[in-house]
Amino acid sequence: xxxxxxxxxxxxxxxxxxxxxxxxxxxxxxxxxxxxxxxxxxxxxxxxxxxxxxxxxxxxxxxxxxxxxxxxxxxxxxxxxxxxxxxxxxxxxxxxxxxxxxxxxxxxxxxxxxxxxxxxxxxxxxxxxxxxxxxxxxxxxxxxxxxxxxxxxxxxxxxxxxxxxxxxxxxxxxxxxxxxxxxxxxxxxxxxxxxxxxxxxxxxxxxxxxxxxxxxxxxxxxxxxxxxxxxxxxxxxxxxxxxxxxxxxxxxxxxxxxxxxxxxxxxxxxxxxxxxxxxxxxxxxxxxxxxxxxxxx
Numbered sequence: 001x002x003x004x005x006x007x008x009x010x011x012x013x014x015x016x017x018x019x020x021x022x023x024x025x026x027x028x029x030x031x032x033x034x035x036x037x038x039x040x041x042x043x044x045x046x047x048x049x050x051x052x053x054x055x056x057x058x059x060x061x062x063x064x065x066x067x068x069x070x071x072x073x074x075x076x077x078x079x080x081x082x083x084x085x086x087x088x089x090x091x092x093x094x095x096x097x098x099x100x101x102x103x104x105x106x107x108x109x110x111x112x113x114x115x116x117x118x119x120x121x122x123x124x125x126x127x128x129x130x131x132x133x134x135x136x137x138x139x140x141x142x143x144x145x146x147x148x149x150x151x152x153x154x155x156x157x158x159x160x161x162x163x164x165x166x167x168x169x170x171x172x173x174x175x176x177x178x179x180x181x182x183x184x185x186x187x188x189x190x191x192x193x194x195x196x197x198x199x200x201x202x203x204x205x206x207x208x209x210x211x212x213x214x215x216x217x218x219x220x221x222x223x224x225x226x227x228x229x230x231x232x233x234x235x236x237x238x239x240x241x242x243x244x245x246x247x248x249x250x251x252x253x254x255x256x257x258x259x260x261x262x263x264x265x266x267x268x269x270x271x272x273x274x275x276x277x278x279x280x281x282x283x284x285x286x287x288x289x290x291x292x293x294x295x296x297x
Contacts, residue, residue: 004271007034010118014040015127019052019061022180022226022262023127029263032068040110043078043102050076065260078102079110081128081156111163121167123270126179129153133194141194149195154202161210169217176270179203181225183289191239204281211279220278222269227257227285252287
């Protein structure tokens, strides 16, 4: 048997906001493989995530795949990836009690905390996307929303890797970074607007550029482009259930993708089994991306 053994590796998973999304299931897969899990969570969602990790009500959602026990998270750290340092935070947010109580919630603050408490990062997961106008067509998207989508959904990967590079470079077995994308970064998907398609396209080319930049430091950077999945965050799109149904009916494997399948793929990409894979967009979508002409439902 070829094992996936991530024992002792420190995995920083950014973007967990509930127990349904890809980031949660990636955390579980990595933990099942032995990785130590640290979560970077938006300041407004820290209490939500902490409750899920502690409540008996959510015990079932904490069960790891492959009978590996229960999810153990060593720390939940607040981070708003819109800000590289606290100098970038505007006055309105600084005065918001929901943010202020967390102290330094910038990307550099995250790096400082992780460096101090864990010393290194072997795995970085970027599962972050946001546009306030995602339901808008491209032609109806404001400049402000467009730039915000790019800043949060795309540039944050570059900013996080820049801040984490000293903690990731030249690690034993190398370090791995994975970002989550979607077919909307390659093709037009109705209702996936507000700059989000552009942000995903930017994220994908950024990952390739970063793979080139960081390869000499033995840091690999890859993308998982997952099929449509009805997470809580995806509900903002509006017709996510129809998107899932359509993809399932048209894919070579005629079903929807599961979050655990995405988690398993992440575990593989972060393992020594994928030591020569970098700068790659790996589609985990039951083959939906290969289709050109879709059969009628």
